[in-house]
Amino acid sequence: MPLLNLPNSLLLVVDLQARLMPAIHDGARVVANAARLLEAGRLLAVPVVVTEQNPGKLGPTVPELAGLPPAIAKMSFDACAEPAVLAALGGDRDIVLCGCEAHVCVGQTALTLLECGRRVVVVQDAVGSRAPESRAVAIRRLAAHGAEIVTTEMVLFEWLRTAAHPQFRAVSKLIR
Template identity: 35%
Template sequence: MKYFDLDSENTQLLLIDFQEKLFPAVCDDSKTARNVQTLLKACETLQIPVKYTEHYPQGLGKTIPQILEAIPKDSRRFEKIHFSCCDEPEFETFIRYAGRDRIVIAGIESHICVLQTASDLLSREYRVFIASDACSSRKMEHHAEAMDILRSMGALVVPTETIVYRLLRKAGTSAFKTMLPLFK
């Protein structure tokens, strides 16, 4: 990816599969959840659309409460059974609904659903930004390998804080003042 061209007008957040039966098994689950909550607060503050998926929720449960409670009320949920969200027939319509071509992704597991979805979004000409510390896998080496692969494919892989500061653009605004306590 050539440019770090995120702003609140062209960006949407996609959360992938932060579910009750999956999430407790991933590495650094509490840190990952905090970073997702930070992304959600930034989206709420900057009025950035949020979309979230649940993979086979009948078996894997719903989105975990600490994330679900932070998701803005007007966010859209998408149920899936494919590992890549893009393999679901209605996903293209779902993701295009916001009319924004920059997609920040946070999710689990990094080496399965996050990797496959991000790869497919890149092939469809979306600009993909991975919040590396808001993604995880059951094994840290799987997460690290997925981040390396995504970087080589053209996704920008950076920490949550980097994404939020890029979206904020400058200090001194009410949005900056709202977000600052989360980084202290």
């Protein structure tokens, strides 16, 4: 099914960390869209998995994303190399992916998930890189390997499916 299915979705937030984000091109927009996804996920009971790359050096997840589940620390760029991440992702949910950097940790994680047969949905306006061209090339590469490329607004409205959803007003306010 091409549309996202709310009960089968999981949001994976990769490395949106305090010391990294100032270097990310348009980082404030990436964080704002990740926050929208997280708030919609909270309202709609979407499970969330969070990673932090080398948190001793890059610090914790940005404070704008407070209230997340505890982050899983990792040293590998590919989050799938961390057994705790794989365990948290489970075996069959669609992975809605946001975070940094598109061409490193997000990219390697997405490619491994695709290789494992998972459906990967990359939220283009909620992923970032230091250089815009690195992000653009990563998005093209991920799409070429089977990742679906969407926007934050697409995810929110596919999770809702209808204006009759009990959380419609609360979720739609996130994009105004």
